[in-house]
Amino acid sequence: MTADPETRLRADARRNRDQILAAAKQMFFDDGPDVPMEEIARAAGVGVGTLYRRFPDREALIRAVAQDNFARVLTEARAAAEEPTGWQALVRLLGQSRELQLSVRLALVSPQASVIIREDRGTQEFRNAILDVLDDIVHRAQDEGSLRADVSTGDVAIVVSLLLRRFPAKGETAELMIERVLALLLEGLRARPDSVLPGRPITVEDLYLR
Amino acid sequence: MTADPETRLRADARRNRDQILAAAKQMFFDDGPDVPMEEIARAAGVGVGTLYRRFPDREALIRAVAQDNFARVLTEARAAAEEPTGWQALVRLLGQSRELQLSVRLALVSPQASVIIREDRGTQEFRNAILDVLDDIVHRAQDEGSLRADVSTGDVAIVVSLLLRRFPAKGETAELMIERVLALLLEGLRARPDSVLPGRPITVEDLYLR
Amino acid sequence: MTADPETRLRADARRNRDQILAAAKQMFFDDGPDVPMEEIARAAGVGVGTLYRRFPDREALIRAVAQDNFARVLTEARAAAEEPTGWQALVRLLGQSRELQLSVRLALVSPQASVIIREDRGTQEFRNAILDVLDDIVHRAQDEGSLRADVSTGDVAIVVSLLLRRFPAKGETAELMIERVLALLLEGLRARPDSVLPGRPITVEDLYLR
Amino acid sequence: MTADPETRLRADARRNRDQILAAAKQMFFDDGPDVPMEEIARAAGVGVGTLYRRFPDREALIRAVAQDNFARVLTEARAAAEEPTGWQALVRLLGQSRELQLSVRLALVSPQASVIIREDRGTQEFRNAILDVLDDIVHRAQDEGSLRADVSTGDVAIVVSLLLRRFPAKGETAELMIERVLALLLEGLRARPDSVLPGRPITVEDLYLR
DNA sequence: TATGAATGAGGATTCATTCAT
DNA sequence: TATGAATGAATCCTCATTCAT
Numbered sequence: 001m002t003a004d005p006e007t008r009l010r011a012d013a014r015r016n017r018d019q020i021l022a023a024a025k026q027m028f029f030d031d032g033p034d035v036p037m038e039e040i041a042r043a044a045g046v047g048v049g050t051l052y053r054r055f056p057d058r059e060a061l062i063r064a065v066a067q068d069n070f071a072r073v074l075t076e077a078r079a080a081a082e083e084p085t086g087w088q089a090l091v092r093l094l095g096q097s098r099e100l101q102l103s104v105r106l107a108l109v110s111p112q113a114s115v116i117i118r119e120d121r122g123t124q125e126f127r128n129a130i131l132d133v134l135d136d137i138v139h140r141a142q143d144e145g146s147l148r149a150d151v152s153t154g155d156v157a158i159v160v161s162l163l164l165r166r167f168p169a170k171g172e173t174a175e176l177m178i179e180r181v182l183a184l185l186l187e188g189l190r191a192r193p194d195s196v197l198p199g200r201p202i203t204v205e206d207l208y209l210r
Numbered sequence: 211m212t213a214d215p216e217t218r219l220r221a222d223a224r225r226n227r228d229q230i231l232a233a234a235k236q237m238f239f240d241d242g243p244d245v246p247m248e249e250i251a252r253a254a255g256v257g258v259g260t261l262y263r264r265f266p267d268r269e270a271l272i273r274a275v276a277q278d279n280f281a282r283v284l285t286e287a288r289a290a291a292e293e294p295t296g297w298q299a300l301v302r303l304l305g306q307s308r309e310l311q312l313s314v315r316l317a318l319v320s321p322q323a324s325v326i327i328r329e330d331r332g333t334q335e336f337r338n339a340i341l342d343v344l345d346d347i348v349h350r351a352q353d354e355g356s357l358r359a360d361v362s363t364g365d366v367a368i369v370v371s372l373l374l375r376r377f378p379a380k381g382e383t384a385e386l387m388i389e390r391v392l393a394l395l396l397e398g399l400r401a402r403p404d405s406v407l408p409g410r411p412i413t414v415e416d417l418y419l420r
Numbered sequence: 421m422t423a424d425p426e427t428r429l430r431a432d433a434r435r436n437r438d439q440i441l442a443a444a445k446q447m448f449f450d451d452g453p454d455v456p457m458e459e460i461a462r463a464a465g466v467g468v469g470t471l472y473r474r475f476p477d478r479e480a481l482i483r484a485v486a487q488d489n490f491a492r493v494l495t496e497a498r499a500a501a502e503e504p505t506g507w508q509a510l511v512r513l514l515g516q517s518r519e520l521q522l523s524v525r526l527a528l529v530s531p532q533a534s535v536i537i538r539e540d541r542g543t544q545e546f547r548n549a550i551l552d553v554l555d556d557i558v559h560r561a562q563d564e565g566s567l568r569a570d571v572s573t574g575d576v577a578i579v580v581s582l583l584l585r586r587f588p589a590k591g592e593t594a595e596l597m598i599e600r601v602l603a604l605l606l607e608g609l610r611a612r613p614d615s616v617l618p619g620r621p622i623t624v625e626d627l628y629l630r
Numbered sequence: 631m632t633a634d635p636e637t638r639l640r641a642d643a644r645r646n647r648d649q650i651l652a653a654a655k656q657m658f659f660d661d662g663p664d665v666p667m668e669e670i671a672r673a674a675g676v677g678v679g680t681l682y683r684r685f686p687d688r689e690a691l692i693r694a695v696a697q698d699n700f701a702r703v704l705t706e707a708r709a710a711a712e713e714p715t716g717w718q719a720l721v722r723l724l725g726q727s728r729e730l731q732l733s734v735r736l737a738l739v740s741p742q743a744s745v746i747i748r749e750d751r752g753t754q755e756f757r758n759a760i761l762d763v764l765d766d767i768v769h770r771a772q773d774e775g776s777l778r779a780d781v782s783t784g785d786v787a788i789v790v791s792l793l794l795r796r797f798p799a800k801g802e803t804a805e806l807m808i809e810r811v812l813a814l815l816l817e818g819l820r821a822r823p824d825s826v827l828p829g830r831p832i833t834v835e836d837l838y839l840r
Numbered sequence: 841t842a843t844g845a846a847t848g849a850g851g852a853t854t855c856a857t858t859c860a861t
Numbered sequence: 862t863a864t865g866a867a868t869g870a871a872t873c874c875t876c877a878t879t880c881a882t
Contacts, residue, residue: 012860016867030321031321036851036852037851037852038851038852046868047869048852048853048868049854049866049868049869057853110244110320112242155394158377158378159391162375165375168368168371168418169417176409176416177368177412179408180361180408180412181365181369183398184365184398184399185394185395186398187398187402187405188394188395188397188398197393199386199390202390206383206387207378207379208378222841246875246877247877247878248844248876256843257842257844258843258844258877258878260841260842262879267877268877433862450741451741451742452742454664456854456855456856457855458855458865461865466864467863468857468864469858469863469864469865470862470863470864472858473862473863476857529740530662531660531661531662532662578797578811585791585795587788588788588837588838589836593836596829597788599828600781600788600828600832601788601792603818604785604789604827605814605815608813608815608817617810617814618810619809619810620806622803622806626803626807642882666873676846677848678847678873679846679848680845680847683846686874
């Protein structure tokens with residue numbers, strides 16, 4: 001009757017929910033977004049019923065995983081934005097992409113999952129917040145003269161997304177690949193007097209408009 | 211009973227097979243590698259029975275699509291290698307990647323498809339042949355002094371693969387995105403006296419070794 | 421620990437039980453006897469746990485609803501029997517059937533529910549008591565010469581049950597339907613010199629013997 | 631390639647379909663409209679897959695059974711209408727109701743099934759055709775002076791529906807019950823100079839309007 | 841040989857019932 | 862004792878694959 005048991009219950013439920021989310025994230029990334037719900041439940045150490053109590057169907061689970069992922073990305077983007085210069089912030093953000101890999105790749109996988117995530121309001125909000133932070137970083141870096149002037153935030157977002165792909169190797173070799181691709185991309189992004197990109201800058205509005 | 215009807219039959223069978231492959235490729239890319247076999251058959255204008263006569267199961271179909279894709283890539287790579295300079299060959303090859311998108315993305319999608327393709331002997335042979343061609347181009351471009359010396363064929367292969375991703379837009383905007391990312395990557399790949407990449411070059415042996 | 425809280429508890433428990441019964445009755449009639457137990461609990465304003473404390477399983481709940489229903493029918497039948505003449509008692513009893521509709525229809529719906537109810541001892545006793553009252557009324561009306569002599573109590577019971585059906589309309593129209601069907605049946609039941617029914621009278625023993 | 635094999639195939643499929651319909655009808659009436667689809671399939675001697683190929687889901691199966699039922703009723707109603715007098719036609723139609731029992735009871739059972747059937751276009755058309763036939767019979771019998779003048783087609787339809795209920799007995803006893811109730815109702819319906827029903831006639835428009 | 845009907849295993853989802861709080 | 866979270870068995874439905882025509 002007091003608030004205490006209720007709170008403890010909530011703590012339990014919360015823990016359950018977190019375990020399910022963690023298990024789902026892992027399995028989505030290892031095996032794709034079609035893994036049997038029952039396996040997710042088993043990996044989370046709960047019964048299917050519990051999984052369905054928290055997430056009414058697979059879509060809801062995918063949305064929840066996506067929101068959780070994007071929330072983490074937002075946190076890291078904000079931390080990166082604390083760097084003294086815009087360029088440093090950009091480098092840090094891109095460097096972290098490696099850690100965000102697991103986090104965001106889901107959205108890139110199956111066409112169905114893409115649609116679900118793209119249409120999810122919660123994820124949209126996180127995405128917009130992330131793009132706002134990125135926008136700041138980009139402008140700062142351009143004002144400093146370190147980032148080439150003929151790119152816009154959309155271009156940089158695409159560069160970030162390139163780094164989220166699955167690389168064709170495991171462990172340290174995969175790390176090395178990311179590191180080197182990142183270095184190549186930074187070379188390309190650095191302001192250079194003689195270089196000009198084709199077409200027009202990609203803006204945030206160009207993204208996700210399918 | 212003469213050779214004639216048999217030949218005509220073969221022609222028919224060939225046409226059937228091609229239709230199925232084309233339909234499967236399209237549907238794999240539009241809807242992922244889990245599209246019902248029956249839908250593929252319908253799109254190909256044949257019954258499921260016919261589909262199964264040509265391809266004993268889904269894996270076989272995936273393998274066939276992959277081989278067909280890689281064969282096309284090989285053809286285009288060889289054509290690109292005809293360019294007068296190594297750098298031009300490289301630019302052309304990377305530029306064509308956009309057209310290879312549809313062709314190869316399958317391997318990047320579902321973890322299951324990845325495994326099937328990676329373990330398929332036929333695809334492996336095509337892949338090796340492609341990498342041989344790429345290897346030639348890379349060396350020529352480096353000998354010319356246009357491609358930075360601290361990359362190896364594996365690095366370039368990864369750059370190619372980056373361009374095969376699904377970009378977050380449709381139609382012309384997606385084309386524009388690819389064009390600009392390609393330009394950024396070429397900037398990064400260009401030989402520069404003052405620039406050095408971290409780690410060691412990625413070799414062909416580093417690829418796909420998971 | 422004193423008797424007082426225990427008594428209050430009983431009052432509470434009683435109220436709980438009544439709420440559950442009322443909710444269950446309503447939902448059984450609106451949605452059939454398969455409504456989720458959880459929805460019944462919600463409608464009753466209690467948790468499922470409480471519902472299960474009172475009624476160990478769905479069958480027990482169905483039995484309880486049936487007994488409650490039949491008890492009401494018995495009460496009304498006894499009240500009808502107070503009428504001055506047997507025919508008036510019969511008319512009143514049949515007229516009340518309309519109000520008994522909700523009460524008894526459950527037994528007519530799903531085959532499963534029928535079996536549960538038919539085999540329930542408590543319900544059987546109520547049913548027998550009701551049939552005893554009806555038997556009295558029938559004999560009185562026949563002794564008066566108003567009810568045809570070639571029917572027996574079983575025939576009349578069946579006529580009652582006919583009026584418990586769900587009529588294909590809502591609200592006043594449904595009332596009207598019942599009223600007119602009732603009038604037709606009373607015409608048929610009225611003693612008439614020239615009319616004779618086929619077969620033999622249906623006795624109480626003929627009922628429910630499946 | 632000729633029409634022959636196709637026809638034979640259709641014959642097979644048709645036979646399968648008929649078996650499924652027959653099995654479903656039987657089981658719906660024995661066990662209610664919630665019997666597991668798998669049991670229906672087993673009773674029909676086919677796999678679930680076949681059942682689902684013919685009837686995409688349970689609703690479709692219920693609709694098909696209902697249409698089949700109503701079609702039979704229509705046939706019998708038309709046959710009854712051939713009787714020389716309207717009253718004889720009416721008696722025959724009501725007498726056949728006993729055989730229609732199995733046929734139509736489905737619509738009276740679960741609220742869900744009722745809704746599905748009521749909203750099914752095909753069933754609606756059969757129902758309307760049946761009511762047209764009934765309307766003719768009613769008018770003929772009234773013109774003859776044998777059917778009471780203060781009923782309308784809706785009243786008679788309701789009387790028919792009363793006879794479709796499940797009677798509380800099996801076998802011959804149930805037959806006897808129907809026979810006697812039918813006789814009582816015919817007594818009530820017979821034109822009588824001194825008798826008048828309450829309210830106004832129930833028209834076809836009053837039916838099913840919930 | 842082509843077709844598409846049949847099969848049944850597999851995976852999603854629901855809900856009766858139990859049990860920890 | 863009341864609550865509602867957890868469990869898992871039961872059922873729905875889909876689709877890969879086989880096989881009769």
